[in-house]
Amino acid sequence: MNDNEPGDFRDRIRKSFARQAVMRTIGAELTRVEHGTVEIELPFDEKLTQQHGILHAGIISAALDSACGYAAYTVIDSEASVLTIEFKVNLMSPGRGERFLFRGEVTKPGSTIIVADGRAYAIGDGPAKLIASMTGTMMVIRGREGIAG
Template structure:
């Protein structure tokens, strides 16, 4: 793994995001891509809630996982890919808002394993409210059939 840019990581992340059918199904949008940091936004949709009308923990986890994974793409070689091998989510506040912002940031890049931290925020009137955090571990994949960057 290197931290050199042998291509446009932003284009690569956008291409991979466009291939994520699950994110498109729930209405997620890739809104910011920087080296070691990605943001994904999601509008509120009642179809994504649990029985109390708040954003489902599975949706929160899925989008945080994607934000962390795409952040990892910004610090790996263009011929490599990543797969999540472990994550932990803390749900800190009910997912109530008009929109949600999910940010993934690289905590520790590596040659085989990358650690990222994610934060999820509910956005309505007033300041954004932290609703969840994630610590994610990803494995860098090279030369594996069916998995490409």
């Protein structure tokens, strides 16, 4: 990754994240925005669990997708946006914890396609526990009506 940070990506990401109704609905918050890395945190909420009382895989996937997408957003120019075109999630351990951390990191930047990897952690008593990983592919979008930062 190069050291050139495109514009004020932090402000653009914070504003974009605030418009994401799904993240607001699940109670997620943007907690770290750096060049190539974004973190989102989520408190445990029983409304987000599946029948066994653990965090639903769909919630984990959605939060990882947002973390990876916004990580990709940190390496593009201010006139562009990104859309996820593919991802794979590995669920490694039950989503049990008081809070959850979702970290997205750019693996391969590009002008058209960006690859990002994500990790989800359950936080509670003791050390954070890795519960899922994701690899995602994001397409850089420029000049498309209705899709902007």
